[in-house]
Amino acid sequence: MFARLISTGGYLPEKIVTNDDLAKKIDTTHEKIVELSGIHSRHIAGDQENTITMAVQAAQQAIQSSDIDPDEIDLVLIATCTPERKMPSVACDVQRILGLKRGIPAFDLNAACSGFIYGTVLADQFIRAQTARCVLVVGSDKMSEVIDWSDRSTCILFGDGAGAAIFKADSQPGILSTYLGGDGQYADLLYTAPQPDKPGQETLQMSGREVFKNATKTLERLVDDVLLPVGLCRDDIDWLIPHQANLRIIRMTAKLLNLPMERVISTIEHHANTSAASIPLALDFACRRGQIKLGEHILLEAFGAGFTWGSVVLQY
Numbered sequence: 001m002f003a004r005l006i007s008t009g010g011y012l013p014e015k016i017v018t019n020d021d022l023a024k025k026i027d028t029t030h031e032k033i034v035e036l037s038g039i040h041s042r043h044i045a046g047d048q049e050n051t052i053t054m055a056v057q058a059a060q061q062a063i064q065s066s067d068i069d070p071d072e073i074d075l076v077l078i079a080t081c082t083p084e085r086k087m088p089s090v091a092c093d094v095q096r097i098l099g100l101k102r103g104i105p106a107f108d109l110n111a112a113c114s115g116f117i118y119g120t121v122l123a124d125q126f127i128r129a130q131t132a133r134c135v136l137v138v139g140s141d142k143m144s145e146v147i148d149w150s151d152r153s154t155c156i157l158f159g160d161g162a163g164a165a166i167f168k169a170d171s172q173p174g175i176l177s178t179y180l181g182g183d184g185q186y187a188d189l190l191y192t193a194p195q196p197d198k199p200g201q202e203t204l205q206m207s208g209r210e211v212f213k214n215a216t217k218t219l220e221r222l223v224d225d226v227l228l229p230v231g232l233c234r235d236d237i238d239w240l241i242p243h244q245a246n247l248r249i250i251r252m253t254a255k256l257l258n259l260p261m262e263r264v265i266s267t268i269e270h271h272a273n274t275s276a277a278s279i280p281l282a283l284d285f286a287c288r289r290g291q292i293k294l295g296e297h298i299l300l301e302a303f304g305a306g307f308t309w310g311s312v313v314l315q316y
């Protein structure tokens with residue numbers, strides 16, 4: 001029994017903030033931001049938009065793009081580190097707003113930028129254990145809410161959005177291999193902390209260079225972690241869909257896999273880092289353009305706060 005990807009959806013807020021827009025407020029330039037990260041612009045949620053509304057839009061698109069009856073969905077997993085409220089979960093809100101079947105399990109998980117990978121691995125486990133047959137996995141983050149817009153080392157990097165995928169039990173190959181990791185020893189390199197002058201608000205703090213080094217070190221193990229255990233090698237991978245944190249990291253990962261950049265789905269230029277939404281948004285982008293053909297192998301990978309990391313190989 002396999003968990004097969006049957007459809008995807010995505011949502012990006014209408015408002016676009018360019019590097020030049022940021023340069024009017026902080027000491028930076030378009031060229032420097034591109035040099036550091038590859039980012040040109042990002043989408044930022046409007047006042048009425050939040051993790052719930054974005055997740056609903058992305059999930060709705062995934063459902064509409066599939067041939068399933070929404071009543072078939074028997075598990076809702078939402079990956080987010082910026083939930084609109086502490087409870088109930090975004091997943092329960094999405095279940096209610098979309099009128100999904102009552103009584104099915106629905107919950108959020110927080111693995112920061114690795115959240116969608118964690119959610120996908122859970123979907124795979126539920127389907128293989130035959131405790132679910134049709135799982136909606138959404139990554140939704142409103143990073144603009146936790147950004148210190150006066151900190152040029154972090155505010156240039158992030159954006160808002162949501163991406164969704166539906167996995168269904170199938171005898172035909174779908175997810176072939178998964179790997180998850182976490183190490184809380186590195187919590188102080190990327191975290192949110194309360195702001196003394198803004199009660200109730202937390203802002204993101206990052207030791208960028210250290211995170212960069214750890215991310216690339218972890219990604220060096222990708223082949224050993226997720227390909228070799230199931231008898232796959234670099235040459236079996238047709239597409240890389242990486243977490244969109246930094247174009248330099250994406251290029252290094254492509255090199256590691258011997259993949260030309262034409263085989264890498266990179267949306268960082270216009271999406272920036274949307275945390276848990278980054279991979280499903282890139283996946284949706286590629287699927288909608290018809291880039292990925294039936295039967296091709298896709299490698300998804302992420303690294304984020306925690307640290308957390310993970311990867312998934314699936315046959316499309």
Ligand code: UT7
Pocket residue numbers: 027028029032033036037113152153156207208209210211212215245246249273275303304305
């Ligand atoms: O999604 C979760 C995982 N996150 C990541 O994987 C992010 C990992 N980190 C990174 O992507 C990179 O470390 C950054 C993009 C955050 C920074 O790149 P870096 O190559 O590590 O640069 P740096 O922080 O060492 O800064 C290089 C220079 C510094 O100036 P000096 O000291 O060389 O004069 C910074 O002050 O760039 C300067 N700088 C900027 N200049 C203009 C840093 N940010 C900016 C900016 N505009 N926005």
